[in-house]
Amino acid sequence: MEMEKDPHDQTGSYVHAGEAFDRDMNYIPDRITSDGSSPWPVEAGRYRLAVSRACPWANRTIISRRLLGLEDAISMAIAGPTHDKRSWTFDLDPGGKDPVLGIERLQQAYFARYPDYPRGITVPAMVDVPTGGVVTNDFNRITLDFATQWTDFHREGAPDLYPEGQRGEIDELNHWVLHHVNNGVYKTGFAGSQETYEKAYTDLWESLDALEDRLSRSRYLMGPAITEADVRLFPTLVRFDPVYHSHFKANRQPLASMPNLWNYTKDLFQTPGFGDTVDFQHIKEHYYVVQTDLNPTQIVPLGPDTSIFLEPHDRDRFDTDTWGPGGTAPLPPKADEVVDPAHTPLHPTGR
Missing domain, CATH: 1.20.1050.10 (Glutathione S-transferase Yfyf (Class Pi); Chain A, domain 2)
Known part of the structure; x- marks a missing residue:
């Protein structure tokens, strides 16, 4: 999920001599909502959750999606465990491309929306399938919105994770x-x-x-x-x-x-x-x-x-x-x- 000084970003350098570790917490703030408060409406099949099982921040979104039963409403793109300086790659998929987004690197989804995106290419990320562009990578908000905005698509018997x-x-x-x-x-x-x-x-x-x-x-x-x-x-x-x-x-x-x-x-x-x-x-x-x-x-x-x-x-x-x-x-x-x-x-x- 991380950014420039982050251990899951694409820069390849994590330790800075003499400095404390400082996580960049500036994420794309957009949200997918059910009440019309954002340009991104809750819609089954429209969004794809990009993750890597290696990343703890992405892991929490995989868990939330499973517990709430959102698998049919939100598809999932799984990147491999390693990456180069450019970004996470979909090297686990046949041909090295995500079968839904048709991209080799998560970077392509970020650049589809922000051609000059200046920060780290991070997981988890919600991607708009029709445009191929990233919607948000705000890990702190994604699971809360799964619990509160996607309720129409929760499975029967889904727990209330955010009472x-x-x-x-x-x-x-x-x-x-x-x-x-x-x-x-x-x-x-x-x-x-x-x-x-x-x-x-x-x-x-x-x-x-x-x-x-x-x-x-x-x-x-x-x-x-x-x-x-x-x-x-x-x-x-x-x-x-x-x-x-x-x-x-x-x-x-x-x-x-x-x-x-x-x-x-x-x-x-x-x-x-x-x-x-x-x-x-x-x-x-x-x-x-x-x-x-x-x-x-x-x-x-x-x-x-x-x-x-x-x-x-x-x-x-x-x-x-x-x-x-x-x-x-x-x-x-x-x-x-x-x-x-x-x-x-x-x-x-x-x-």
Whole structure:
């Protein structure tokens, strides 16, 4: 999703000597709405969600789309896990082109709308299929709009991920998690000095300790049911031991040694719509191959053993209403959106 100084952008340089990591948070602010408040109306089949399974910011949109049952209303373009200095590429598709947009690079969708687009070519992005132009890459808004603007196309039994009575608290928690955890791992990993690293490392672990304590009192972040807050935290946690612990030097301890956070992560991983969106091989290839500032050899580690994500958890000791009143689990992923069985422990051949 990132921009110029961002680890998922196309510049190829992430560490700046002597500087703290500074994420560019300026995104295309357009929204797709149902009330006529924008030039982009909610319309089934009109938009395509461009993602990479490697990117945590894109991962949250894949989860939200699955949980809400928006697969038939919003199609999905999946870029490969690595990219060059120009942009994410659709090298997983036959002929190296997205079959709907007909483009090789996500950059082409950005340039179709903004020929001189000056910022990073980021995922997730919503693309207008008729024009081939990007509508928005505002990751912070996309999932909220999935929950609130696309309700006419939600599946029967879709959970209310952004319940009106909890929105203020969810927004506050999401803002804190974004800056201290979701982005905290990047501040740690891309620190340009010992001083900025130690400051970011300390803040990250103080924040993880606070979440460890919070999750000692309820099954999910906001209580007995899954909400937008869980959708946003999970992609960071599921990447922590495979990538952030070593690659980003966030190595006080593995997440697997923290009882509440680890069992919470396993619980969500085993919940339909969460773990079945995770491609561990794509995740590792992206971080270890693209981020040559940190890994100049581009060697991708074989470990860790991700089968531990399928071990029993203890989260059912709490009051639970996972999908909320009247909610049900999502259907299995569409056949063409199933994660490669060799890349996930959800399949017996997965590592």
